[in-house]
Amino acid sequence: MGLEDRESLRILRDAVDPARGSDELIRRFYTRWFAIDMSARDLFPPDMADQRMNFGKALAWFLGELVDRRAHEPVSVLAQLGRDHRKYGVTQRHYDSLQSALLSTLRSHLITRWNDRLEEAAHDAVALAVGIMRGAADAEKGPAxxxxxxxxxxxxxxxxxxxxxxxxxxxxxxxxxxxxxxxxxxxxxxxxxxxxxxxxxxxxxxxxxxxxxxxxxxxxxxxxxxxxxxxxxxSPHGGLHVDRDGGDVLMIAGSTGLAPLRTLIMDLTRKAVNPRVHLFFGGRFPCDLYDLRTLWHIAAQNPWLSVTPVSEYSVDPPWAKDYPDVQPPRGLHVRQTGVLADVVTRYGNWSDRQILISGNPDMIRATKEALLAKGTPAERIQHDPLP
Ligand SMILES: Cc1cc2nc3c(=O)[nH]c(=O)nc-3n(C[C@H](O)[C@H](O)[C@H](O)COP(=O)(O)OP(=O)(O)OC[C@H]3O[C@@H](n4cnc5c(N)ncnc54)[C@H](O)[C@@H]3O)c2cc1C
The missing domain is CATH 2.40.30.10 (Translation factors)
Incomplete structure (x- = not known):
């Protein structure tokens, strides 16, 4: 049966799922792994709480995908994980010790229910996951x-x-x-x-x-x-992009969320013809709009770009004088006061635009919700993954 045995896979998934209280099992797995392979301990930071949670979630998700007979996404996610893990110094030997520690932990944790079918399903699922990761890591020739x-x-x-x-x-x-x-x-x-x-x-x-x-x-x-x-x-990840044939663009950046949007804008400056791009750049105080001068320079040379500065407060705090003056010469749109979600949606739902949102998770969620509430189609909105 092995990977065909959905009932056994479901039992394994429930056992490792943090939402169903798998902390003890995952804790025991790491203890066992580090006991049989001390070099694995050096791959991880001293406090393991986040690592345990992430590992439990990933394993539960993978087993859930197998239960639902979906293989395509797990293969690509695990292959990417394998390539990524090279940067931590994970070697082929670590995969051997991980596989054996995980199997024996599952066996001892589920000892009262363990039978040949569970053994086979656990063996095949763990071997598949580890095999994909190690194969992808091994095939990658570039530096980690x-x-x-x-x-x-x-x-x-x-x-x-x-x-x-x-x-x-x-x-x-x-x-x-x-x-x-x-x-x-x-x-x-x-x-x-x-x-x-x-x-x-x-x-x-x-x-x-x-x-x-x-x-x-x-x-x-x-x-x-x-x-x-x-x-x-x-190595890089993510798919935030401007489709040059996808019509005009709305970009919404909160604080350092500007970084990837600025990169996209700088890349567009190398092309002769571009869609129109409107960027809202927001911060708490006017002095938080730390890169307005650069944006002003780019907009001055590239008529397809317009920039609206947005700040929650209209005046600077006293400490602003200790940092560089960020005000650009006149020429940008007038600064708007308010939170980005409100200011952006004051202008409508922008549903004819490709919309890119970048900033902290709360800002992304609030802005996306405000746009959706205005009727913007969800498929027009891009942002990086949220925690
Ligand atoms: C795809 C992606 C790209 C990113 N790019 C940048 C970037 O270019 N510049 C940059 O400064 N940061 C960026 N971040 C955020 C960055 O990775 C860290 O999450 C952030 O610096 C906090 O790390 P920390 O160790 O200081 O906080 P942690 O100790 O990890 O977290 C402390 C607390 O802060 C919360 N928190 C985590 N991230 C943020 C955040 N961004 N804003 C508010 N609260 C947060 C956590 O939920 C937690 O409660 C990016 C995040 C993602 C997912």
């Missing part, structure tokens, strides 16, 4: 990551930094894609960042980073990054 040196760190406002690096070798990505980044202050903790310039043959790359209050990594990137720091950068 790029290292680069910070050459410039600009504090552009109280909580946003622009950080420029020189990579040891160029990294190719499509405009609008994101990467994962590991900084020396936090080894083995990777965070997503979106390059704010198109891929550069000479290996230059730039990121805009906002310190999230209470966050682990972003405040230390903003406070502690120094020229000379060595960063590690993964």
């Amino acid at each position: 990551y790029r290292d680069g040196t910070v050459i410039e760190h600009l504090r552009v406002t109280r909580d946003v930094s622009v950080i420029r690096l020189q990579l040891d070798a160029p990294l190719y990505y499509h405009p609008g894609q994101y990467v994962m980044v590991q900084v020396p202050q936090w080894p083995r903790r990777w965070r997503y960042l979106s390059p704010s310039i198109p891929a550069d043959r000479g290996g230059a790359i730039e990121f805009h980073v906002r310190a999230v209050p209470g966050g682990m990594i972003s405040p230390s990137i903003v406070a502690e990054t120094r020229p000379g720091d060595r960063w590690r950068i993964s």
